[in-house]
Amino acid sequence: MIKGLRTAAYPVTDLAAAKAWYTQVFNTQPYFDQPFYVGFNIGGFELGLIPDGQPATAGSMVYWGVDDIEAEVARITALGATLHHPIQDVGDSIKTVELADPFGNLLCLIVNPHFDRNQVI
Numbered sequence: 627m628i629k630g631l632r633t634a635a636y637p638v639t640d641l642a643a644a645k646a647w648y649t650q651v652f653n654t655q656p657y658f659d660q661p662f663y664v665g666f667n668i669g670g671f672e673l674g675l676i677p678d679g680q681p682a683t684a685g686s687m688v689y690w691g692v693d694d695i696e697a698e699v700a701r702i703t704a705l706g707a708t709l710h711h712p713i714q715d716v717g718d719s720i721k722t723v724e725l726a727d728p729f730g731n732l733l734c735l736i737v738n739p740h741f742d743r744n745q746v747i
Contacts, residue, residue, distance in 0.1 A: 627692075627693075628690050628691070628692060628698070628735075629690075629691045629692060629693070630690070630691060631671060631688065631689075631690060631691070632671065632672055632689050632690060632691035632736050632738065632741060633665075633671070633672040633673075633674050633688065633689035633734075633736055633738075634671070634672070634673055634674070634687075634688055634689075635673075635674040635675070635676050635687045635688075635689065635734075636673070636674070636675055636676065636679070637676045637678075637679015638675050638676065638677060638679055639678070639679065641661070641664060641675060641677040644664075644675050645659070645664050645675060648664075648666060648673065648675065649666075652666060652668055652673070654666055654667070654668070657740075658718070658740070660717065661677070662676075662677065662716065662717075663675070663676060663677075663716060663717075667741070667742075670744070672689075672738075672741060674689075687724070687732055687734050688734060689722060689734040689735060689736035690733070690734065690735050690736070691735075691736055691737075691738065691741070692735050692736070692737060693737065694737075695713055695721050695722075695723055695735055695736075695737045696713065698735055699713065699723055699725065699735070702725055702733065703725065706727075706728045707725040707726060707727050707728065707733060708725065708726045709723075709724075709725060709726075710724040710725055710726040710732060711723065711724035718740060719737075719739050719740075720736065720737065720738045720739070720740070721736070721737045722734065722735065722736050722737075723735050
């Protein structure tokens with residue numbers, strides 16, 4: 627079952643500069659900081675930075691939290707979505723997938739056992 631919005635991810639061309647800027651903007655350090663992804667817990671939701679992106683063409687991706695990503699992919703593709711980018715283990719037991727809805731939009735899902743929506747900041 628879809629549990630709600632989890633992550634807004636922004637492609638960036640300079641990960642270090644973006645990390646420094648968002649650290650200042652939100653006055654918080656990232657909780658997940660790797661060369662392939664930087665994640666901030668902002669008010670119980672995640673702002674993510676993805677390196678080597680082209681913000682003008684790639685846009686932002688919003689990830690919806692799920693408990694069982696494989697089951698949700700099967701359910702949603704049965705409803706007419708197609709696989710845009712396969713399920714990927716991005717490290718630390720976090721998995722993501724990108725589905726294309728029948729209208730051409732990306733519907734992204736994430737399993738993140740480290741993300742605590744109830745954490746008070």
